[in-house]
Amino acid sequence: MNLVSIGISHRTAEVDVRERMWLSADETRQAMTTLKERWFAECMLVSTCNRTEVYGLGREGPVSHDDLKSFLIAFKNAGSAVGPGHFYESSGDAAVAHLFRVASGTDSQVIGDIQILNQVKEAFQLAREMNALGPVMNRLMQATLHVGKRTRTETSICEGAVSVSYAAVELASKIFADLSKKAALLIGAGETGELTMRHLVGKEIGRIYVANRTKEKAEALTRELGGTVVDYEKLNEALNLVDIVITSVSSPSYVVQPEHVHEVMRRRSNNPLFLIDIGVPRNIHPASRKIENVFLYDMDALRSIVDRNLERRMAELPRVDSIVQEETEEFFRWAAGLQAGPTIQEFRDSLEGIRRQEVEKNINRFKPEDRDLVELVTRRIVNKILHGPTEVLKQGDAQTDRDTAARILALRELFRLSSNGSEPHES
Amino acid sequence: MPLVIAFTVILPILYAVLVLLYGLTFFGSSAAALRLQRPVLLFTLCLHAVSLAVRTAAFDHPPITNVYEIMTLLAAAIAVAYTYIEWRTGTRSTGFFILILALAFQTASSLFLRDVVKIPEYLHSLVLGFHVSAALLGYTAISLSAVYGFLYLMLYHEIKSTKFGLIYNRLPNLEMLEAMSHKAEIFGFISLTIAIIIGVVWLPRVFKEFSYLDPKLVGTLAIWVMYAAGLSAKRRLGWQGRKMMIISLVAFGFVFLSMTVVNLYLSGFHSFH
Structure with a gap:
């Protein structure tokens, strides 16, 4: 197979190099137009903040990796910062396996990243809009999405929070059954605190309150996320309204003291209270942790959750690898069915089988002296039926000519020739 | 057979x-x-x-x-x-x-x-069957409530101490465990109430030696009162979480004592063999 691939990612290049190679959707369209004109029968280009990769099926034999690298660098006018050394390259099954690994999230900077599968899906969709997907890349797309789906259902590579903000939200859903009936208060405007609140909103938290020394900042955030602004001076009253408190204030002393928490717990008849202290130095007095039904987590505790989850994801790598290997083999079994020669042979065998079966069943109806003639005539009919399709299929190369490939697939499907031509996986 | x-x-x-x-x-x-x-x-x-x-x-x-x-x-x-x-x-x-x-x-x-x-003639009775079944369902549900209470306390401890294991990964959230324990408790309480009513109304007619001071009856009534108090504390005083779970476990301890000690050593008319 003429499939080639080049790419640049966090594995080979620093962020300042990667961002030079990032392509917007418009740029992707332009680049693909040129790639198709110059080299590819089918191709796909994926570009995210962490990677830019090209996959293509050469129209006339394999395309040189170096040509592709030079083209991309020139296209982005990035020769001063980016060199061919920043790229990795692969061909054939290695290229397919690489794409599958990318889709599984194991090639991502944060292992088990969920975003990347959607980004790959969008890249394929864009390629389809550009009419750059033929039978092979179409099948490759289906197989890639299938790998993504399998890794998510069959392994736990995507499980467990791997950011401090998400770890906090995950903890919240281990304490509370239904976040939509709960309220959260964000104190301060630190980035991680805000991100935590955004995650909570994503989990459909019931009500949100924001308190900030600079009231405008709080107002800006509530305009975006909904919710109510609370006076920073009246913090202790606001504590009574909520089940989750996120603090992210830069303050030399504790913002929330244990006696505040005691008072709050008394008022909320000891219902569980979740305190997330993301401030450094800490905003909530650590003695609050000892109060019954109060769950206090600071930055260190959240980081330890993240580290533990990352370790667990790493342990899933071998299982993902075996899925990638299985699916790569499956893809190439399918691709083998695309060759014209074997397909014609199978088509011939199939028709010949039908002919022989019918002749044997009916031969006694003919006089003995006519039987050789029956054999001859039926053979001729089969050969004549075969002649046209054989000629057409032999003219093109299914690896580079998508019309030929489509005809082969149609022939396989219509005449039910072996399983290689079966429908791709549902995705 | x-x-x-x-x-x-x-x-x-x-x-x-x-x-x-x-x-x-x-x-x-x-x-x-x-x-x-x-x-x-x-x-x-x-x-x-x-x-x-x-x-x-x-x-x-x-x-x-x-x-x-x-x-x-x-x-x-x-x-x-x-x-x-x-x-x-x-x-x-x-x-x-x-x-x-x-x-x-x-x-x-x-x-x-x-x-x-x-077997003795009175053990053929279907009403006795209902009485025993209700009591069993009651004790069972109360045991389940205690199991959930126990799981709640384990999860509570894991979350509180930031040491996470299988319990944290697999169990549902604290609120749900509490709800399960509570539901089992209510189910058990209702069943126990039915068993007691059948017992007090029907048993005196069958057993000549029936006594309202029967250890098992007294024990069961004591447990019933304990759960009634616990449930109303939740409703009236809004007791939550760990405190309720500990009450549930303690009450279960008494149930266990009643089932073992009373059955083996103190049984009055409740023992049949």
């Missing part, structure tokens, strides 16, 4: 399969086991019900005449109560901890069960 013997053999095996299925999902993450759980659970319940009916018909008395008959009833009651809770809360990750109790009771029952044909 080949049918009765067949049930005696099959039931522990079915409960073992159930425990295995729930265990596989809890300690591993077997999708196949997850799919099989509910069908096997329902099948086991049906078969257990049939087995109890067959036993009742074969010996012409409800299976409440000796401790091993009571044990198979208890296993069935645990499975029924668990099914109810699974159905109400939609959470299956606690099945392993509960059904292992049912397995233990059913196994003990199957190993030691002897067929008793001759």
